[in-house]
Amino acid sequence: MGEMSLREMAKQPDLLAPGHRLCAGCGEAVTVRLILKAVRGPTIVTVATGCLEVATTIFPYTAWDLPWIHTAFENAAANASGIEAAFRAMKRKGRGPLAKYEHIDVIAFAGDGGTYDIGLQALSGALERGHDFVYVLLDNEAYMNTGIQRSGGTPRCAATTTSPAGRVIPGKREWKKPIDEIVVAHEIPYVATVSASYPTDLIRKMRCALEAEGPAFIHAFVPCPRGWRFPSEQTIALGRLAVQTCLFPLWECRLEEGRPRYTLSSPSLSIAKNPERKRPIEEYLEKQGRFRHLFRPERRDDLIKEIQEWVDLKWERLLEKAL
Amino acid sequence: MTVVEQKLLGLNGDEAVAYAIKQVNPDVVAAYPITPQTIIVERFSEYVADGEVETEFIAVESEHSALSTCIGAEAAGGRAFTCTAANGLALMWEMTYIAASLRLPIVMAVVNRALSAPINIHNDHSDSMGARDSGWIQLYCENSQEAYDTAIQAWRIGEHPEVQLPVMICLDGFILSHTLENVLTLPDEVVREFIGERSFPRVQGHLGEAEFRLDPEHPITMGPLDLYDFYFEHKRPQVEAMKRALPVIEEVGREYGRISGRTYSLLHPYRLEDAEIAVVGLGSTMGTARVVVDRLRSRGVKAGLLRVRAFRPFPAHEILKALSHVEAVGVLDRCASFGALGGPLFMEVRNAFYDSAERPIISDYIYGLGGRDMSMEMLEEVFKSLEEDRRAGRPLELVRYIGLRE
Amino acid sequence: MTGQKSAPGWRELPHGAVPYKSSREYKTGDWGVLKPKIDFGRCTKCTLCHFYCPEGAIRMRGDGYPEVDYDFCKGCGICAAECPVKCIEMVRRG
Numbered sequence: 001m002g003e004m005s006l007r008e009m010a011k012q013p014d015l016l017a018p019g020h021r022l023c024a025g026c027g028e029a030v031t032v033r034l035i036l037k038a039v040r041g042p043t044i045v046t047v048a049t050g051c052l053e054v055a056t057t058i059f060p061y062t063a064w065d066l067p068w069i070h071t072a073f074e075n076a077a078a079n080a081s082g083i084e085a086a087f088r089a090m091k092r093k094g095r096g097p098l099a100k101y102e103h104i105d106v107i108a109f110a111g112d113g114g115t116y117d118i119g120l121q122a123l124s125g126a127l128e129r130g131h132d133f134v135y136v137l138l139d140n141e142a143y144m145n146t147g148i149q150r151s152g153g154t155p156r157c158a159a160t161t162t163s164p165a166g167r168v169i170p171g172k173r174e175w176k177k178p179i180d181e182i183v184v185a186h187e188i189p190y191v192a193t194v195s196a197s198y199p200t201d202l203i204r205k206m207r208c209a210l211e212a213e214g215p216a217f218i219h220a221f222v223p224c225p226r227g228w229r230f231p232s233e234q235t236i237a238l239g240r241l242a243v244q245t246c247l248f249p250l251w252e253c254r255l256e257e258g259r260p261r262y263t264l265s266s267p268s269l270s271i272a273k274n275p276e277r278k279r280p281i282e283e284y285l286e287k288q289g290r291f292r293h294l295f296r297p298e299r300r301d302d303l304i305k306e307i308q309e310w311v312d313l314k315w316e317r318l319l320e321k322a323l
Numbered sequence: 324m325t326v327v328e329q330k331l332l333g334l335n336g337d338e339a340v341a342y343a344i345k346q347v348n349p350d351v352v353a354a355y356p357i358t359p360q361t362i363i364v365e366r367f368s369e370y371v372a373d374g375e376v377e378t379e380f381i382a383v384e385s386e387h388s389a390l391s392t393c394i395g396a397e398a399a400g401g402r403a404f405t406c407t408a409a410n411g412l413a414l415m416w417e418m419t420y421i422a423a424s425l426r427l428p429i430v431m432a433v434v435n436r437a438l439s440a441p442i443n444i445h446n447d448h449s450d451s452m453g454a455r456d457s458g459w460i461q462l463y464c465e466n467s468q469e470a471y472d473t474a475i476q477a478w479r480i481g482e483h484p485e486v487q488l489p490v491m492i493c494l495d496g497f498i499l500s501h502t503l504e505n506v507l508t509l510p511d512e513v514v515r516e517f518i519g520e521r522s523f524p525r526v527q528g529h530l531g532e533a534e535f536r537l538d539p540e541h542p543i544t545m546g547p548l549d550l551y552d553f554y555f556e557h558k559r560p561q562v563e564a565m566k567r568a569l570p571v572i573e574e575v576g577r578e579y580g581r582i583s584g585r586t587y588s589l590l591h592p593y594r595l596e597d598a599e600i601a602v603v604g605l606g607s608t609m610g611t612a613r614v615v616v617d618r619l620r621s622r623g624v625k626a627g628l629l630r631v632r633a634f635r636p637f638p639a640h641e642i643l644k645a646l647s648h649v650e651a652v653g654v655l656d657r658c659a660s661f662g663a664l665g666g667p668l669f670m671e672v673r674n675a676f677y678d679s680a681e682r683p684i685i686s687d688y689i690y691g692l693g694g695r696d697m698s699m700e701m702l703e704e705v706f707k708s709l710e711e712d713r714r715a716g717r718p719l720e721l722v723r724y725i726g727l728r729e
Numbered sequence: 730m731t732g733q734k735s736a737p738g739w740r741e742l743p744h745g746a747v748p749y750k751s752s753r754e755y756k757t758g759d760w761g762v763l764k765p766k767i768d769f770g771r772c773t774k775c776t777l778c779h780f781y782c783p784e785g786a787i788r789m790r791g792d793g794y795p796e797v798d799y800d801f802c803k804g805c806g807i808c809a810a811e812c813p814v815k816c817i818e819m820v821r822r823g
Contacts (some may be wrong), residue, residue, distance in 0.1 A: 007789075010776045014785040018801035019752030022783060024761055025805035029783030042539030046395065056752065057547035059557075062529050063752035067537035069398050070546035071421050075391035078383065082351060082395025082403065083537065085379040089350035089401060093377045095520070096350065097400035097536060104539070122391070125384030199780045225805075233806030233819075236781050426745040487744070526743040529751040535744055544748045556739035557746045 009037050009203060013065070020056040020063035025232025027222035027239065028052050028138050030196040032109065035136055035220070038206035039066070043105040044083050048076035048114035051145040052138060074118040077126035080108040080133040105210050106133040112153030113143040116177050127186040127215045134209040134216045137179065140224040148227040152177040156310070157303050158290045160227075165293035170303060175310065183217045184253050184260050190216040191260075192252040197239035201250060201265050208252070221248040229289020238287060243267050244279045246315040251322060262322035272319055281308045326584040329507040336467040336499035337362035339506050340406065340432045340492070343474035345370045346514040349430075350401030353381040353392035357411040358444045359496035360434040364406065386411035390418035390429070397427040398545055400536040402478065402521055405429065408496055409436035409450045416454065422489045423458025423561065425545060426535070428481030428521075429489040431459075432474065435606065435657075436496040437693045445694020446496040448605060448658040451634075452667045458561050460490045460568055461635040463605040465591070467504040470494045472585055475509070478518045479575045485567040487524060487535075493634075495607040497694065509583060517582065565636040572633050589638040591630040592645055594620060598627025600709040601646065603672055604655030605631055608690075608697050612655075615702040626706055631668065639675035646672075651713040652683040653705050657691045665689070665722045686718040690725040701725050757784065761804020763819040765797055771816035778808040778817065 015036040022029045028051055045068045047053040053070045056063040071079055084106045090096030098104060110119050115137045123135060142160045143149040150160040155176045159165040163172035184191050190212040194202040202220070209216035223238040225231065230238060242248040250265035264272055271277045282304055285291040294300045334342060341363045344352065354364045371380045383389045386407050393403035407415065412433055422429055433451045437443040451461055460480060464470040470492065477490040494500060509517075523534040526543060533541035549557055573588055580586025591609075594616050595601055602612055609630040619626040629645055631638070646652055654673075656666025664670060669687035676682040688705050691697050705725060712718050743749050765778075765787075774793040786801040787808060797808075809817040 006776045006780065007793075010779050010789045016785065017752050018784040018786050018798065019755040019757055020784075021755075021757065024783070024803035025807055026783045030781055030807070033783070033785055034780060044399065044537045044539065054548045057544050057748060059547040059549045059553045059746065060748045060750045061752045061755050062544035062547060062748035062750070064544050065530065065542055065751075067539055067542040068544045069395070069537060071391060071394055071425070072417060075388060075418075078388035078391035079395035079398075081381060081383070081388070082353060082392035082397075083399040084395075085353070085381055085392070086350045086396035086399040086401030086403070089377060089379040092379075093348075093350075097523075097534070097538065101539070121384060122388050125388055128384070129381065196781070199777075231806070233810040235783075235805075236807055236811050424746070524744045526745065526747045527749050528743070528747050529749055535747065545745065547746060547748050549746065552736060553742070553746075556737070556742055559739040560742075560744070 012037050015065045017063045022055045023226050025225045025235045027235045031220045031222050034199050034202050035206050038203045045107045046079040048110035049073040050111040075122045076108040076110040077122040080106050081126045081131045084131045084133050108135045112139045112151045116152035127188050130214050136218045138220050138222050140222040142227050144227045188215040189255050193219045195221045195239040197236045241284045245281050245284045247311050264322045281311050327513050333503050334506045335501050335503050336470045336494045339467040339471035340474045341366035343471045344404050346511050348376050349404045351379050351396035351403040353383045353389045354405045355386045355389050357408045359500040360406045360408045386414040390415040393429045394422050397429050398537050403429050406432040408434040409438050412450045419454050419457040426487040430477040432492045434496045434500045443693040446498050447692045451493045452658040463493045465610050468506050471506050476575050476579050483571045498607045568636050589633040593628045595627035599625040600651045601627040601649045602653045603629045615699050637671050642675050647681045649683045651709040652685045653688050653709045656689045684712050684718050687722040688725050695726045756800045758800045763804040764822050765808050765817045766820050768816040771814050781807050781811050
């Protein structure tokens, strides 16, 4: 599957229309626009409760030019299972409104809330049952829609409204849950990490996910200007920095002959080959208000060092698997 | 129309439901096992494994996902069925409201079982009563024959263009679900013809007119966010749909009667026309009560009963007509509503009579919680106290507990 | 539907709470304070501004140059920050 040129992809219609009410500079908006560039139709989308769903479907307006359903917070994967199963049944019977289609792409979107925590059960069940759908995790590292509360996907030391940086405790104590490893452990055909800061990479991977037969999982790293406290024009730059610090490496994992095979994507592969290109995590942390307490009123080198060590360890473990 | 020839099968309540659903052949069945519903899913799985249905059977990982999956399937334009009991229904509680508000005519069998705690696997109505405000149509079955028949009618009721609501078929756990009965079953093609194909309301969406389903050619958005400026207006149609369901339940029950010889209604009275004392209740206990009524009648007591089949929508008007002439009415509640004046059925029946000049003495008999048996002798006691109320001209006790060790 | 003056009553709304207006009718262009100004002399038609815009408010014209739809631009500044040749300037709205 070759890379499409940006010029060609720019011609594709925007299936997420403007006029939605996501924040200025919202990472989810860019990410979803790019994800939908990969749609090959016919497509049905289900979205869990969260910023995306809420801000794009304020009655009587909707920004979705695709068949779309939202039901609840924790069940995007279960909704998708039902849609996909209904299609399979109609095809088998040769009867029913969707029976005429050769194939339907079912896409489930959920945030880190609806995936790491409350949605984990439904996700795990859907993956275990092998439904043919793509699950896109829009990871902005907190329950943003309800007011920036911590999730299982919040990184250590990040300040959120339920893990504030106080006089005694400097933000969230726990490390980010390794959702990718959990998903890979389900032995599904395709898992990939993406960032809107690398649009062609993202679109290519989304297309691979749609083409995979069985469940596919796309983990999108989504900077949030409001929740992470940075100026709205830096959303893309911060996403790029996350990759360049190896905090969020870009890779794909395919199940080949029963084994998970990791492939680094070029932005991360180039760092693997040229380790001097790896940027220190401090450069990433200092740009965000949610990590401000690591620098002011006094530098917390102990915590910054801890985070750097964690990033280094995760990167090393990935390299062991990928190279 | 002549009554068709039917095959007599020995089926328990769960098997009867499973058999009906086999004949319906829905697109999706997504369910999670819980006693005493398990036989439905097990039997249906056998049909799937033997290639007797074209249904996608999804062994979901929880009841919440079971109903969520059915919602996805019905939204996609398919027919979906699920079944549960007690805490399984409680787990999917959030989704029951969502299914009804999204106007998806899912059919669900609830094999009535007591809600925990303490954990109890036996029959009472606390589970389905807990969902009575969710917007689902709720039909209670007296026996396995009715469970089979209702599992077929439910599709026509829910999918009726004037209704478009999900339907809950309630059958008593263990008493019906696990008890073998003679069940007359219709031929497959008669069931197929009776339920027909699902049709969809038309809506004006943001991209033009469309069918109310997830259609790649005519995309619509289902399940938006409502602020305070629209939510109220979106709830009112659900009230209307419930009202319209009342005649539809009767219509479908009559049509079914022409085919099967068994007609169903909102209410099933027995020897009520000249009754002086009567019990009102739901489910299998009314079968026992039928025998007790006959016994009492043979002793010259003017006893009768009213079995309520449709609890939602509540047929208040029809209940008024049926019971106005009765002097003392005992409502049998197999469910307590903690902190309320009495059990749920009692409150609805009593409420229906508030504005009437002619109204019976109405009292509540809470019984059978957690599967406590209601014997014929106990029902005779109920009628005895109704007789005492009748003579006193008032309820000597508003709420009584039958079979409770004091 | 009834006119703009009063919101529709419950009988007039679509079945099942289906939204009946595209968000394209909801102009978010008045959200921001800044707006992008593109210098076409230096623009290389790379299309990145189109891809990075959270609103999809920058479309590529037939001649390959980007065009901002100010009806929807929220002034986030991503296009200006990401332009590889820095030909986009964020200026205060007039």
